[in-house]
Amino acid sequence: MSDNFVIKAEKVSFAYDQNSPVLREISFHVRAGESVGIIGANGAGKSTLFQLLTGLLPHQGDLQVAGLPVEKAHLAAIRAKEGFVFQDSENQLFMPTVLDDLTFGPLNYGMSPEEAEAAADEALERLQIAHLKHRQNYRLSGGEKRLVCLAAVLAMKPEILLMDEPSITLDPVHRRNLIEILNGMGETKLIASHDLDMIMETCERVMVISEGKICADGPAREILQDQALLASCHLELPYCLQQPHWK
Numbered sequence: 001m002s003d004n005f006v007i008k009a010e011k012v013s014f015a016y017d018q019n020s021p022v023l024r025e026i027s028f029h030v031r032a033g034e035s036v037g038i039i040g041a042n043g044a045g046k047s048t049l050f051q052l053l054t055g056l057l058p059h060q061g062d063l064q065v066a067g068l069p070v071e072k073a074h075l076a077a078i079r080a081k082e083g084f085v086f087q088d089s090e091n092q093l094f095m096p097t098v099l100d101d102l103t104f105g106p107l108n109y110g111m112s113p114e115e116a117e118a119a120a121d122e123a124l125e126r127l128q129i130a131h132l133k134h135r136q137n138y139r140l141s142g143g144e145k146r147l148v149c150l151a152a153v154l155a156m157k158p159e160i161l162l163m164d165e166p167s168i169t170l171d172p173v174h175r176r177n178l179i180e181i182l183n184g185m186g187e188t189k190l191i192a193s194h195d196l197d198m199i200m201e202t203c204e205r206v207m208v209i210s211e212g213k214i215c216a217d218g219p220a221r222e223i224l225q226d227q228a229l230l231a232s233c234h235l236e237l238p239y240c241l242q243q244p245h246w247k
């Protein structure tokens, strides 16, 4: 791609109910290798935006991923490049065991069973959950399911990572490990989260969604320190920038 953009959104809109659009003519571009935090209050439209970017919901306006318009004819090609971690792990895990889930995608994209299992093992090791390999998904805790979803996406080795609340339900050690994994990956990353401390550590750029619009888009270090801007979008400073309040 000559301009090096992996995502191009021009006046993209979406409404579940025509009387109250969730996203109203939003425009943004993401370059290859950028890591972009997407922040906004509950209901701002972060998860909806990810569903537009994966073609799970239809959109109005011009939306391109990897140089292809997000429309039916190109969805298979687009999804082969995208790794999407859903906000709700229950929607992501659908095979009986962890290993089945981790090898499903790689097998579907043509890896041999041995290659797929090696990709699964590597992802499990990176997320420090090799012990879960043969467990049944329905018996996992919420945090374990989260880690398995993250591993399933890493096993696919996607070019574009779309992560919706990736750190939710993770204990501090696994959260820290996730931050290190993300920082070690050169792929394009879009991370939606209320964990602004994680966004601060993993993203160079932040987009703030409020009232259906992108109300700020710029360097993370500027936006995440701008208390007035965050407050106007019903957000607070990252914890690490707040004053300790116990004596």
Ligand SMILES: Nc1ncnc2c1ncn2[C@@H]1O[C@H](COP(=O)(O)OP(=O)(O)O)[C@@H](O)[C@H]1O
Residues within 6 Å of the ligand: 016, 022, 040, 041, 042, 043, 044, 045, 046, 047, 048, 049
């Ligand atoms: N399936 C749906 N049907 C109708 N409205 C929905 C649906 N999913 C989300 N919404 C509404 O769309 C808005 C944006 O939701 P969402 O994208 O999940 O926000 P966020 O991820 O930023 O919390 C909210 O007002 C939410 O209630």
Ligand SMILES: [Mg+2]
Residues within 6 Å of the ligand: 046, 047, 048, 087, 164
């Ligand atoms: Mg959401």
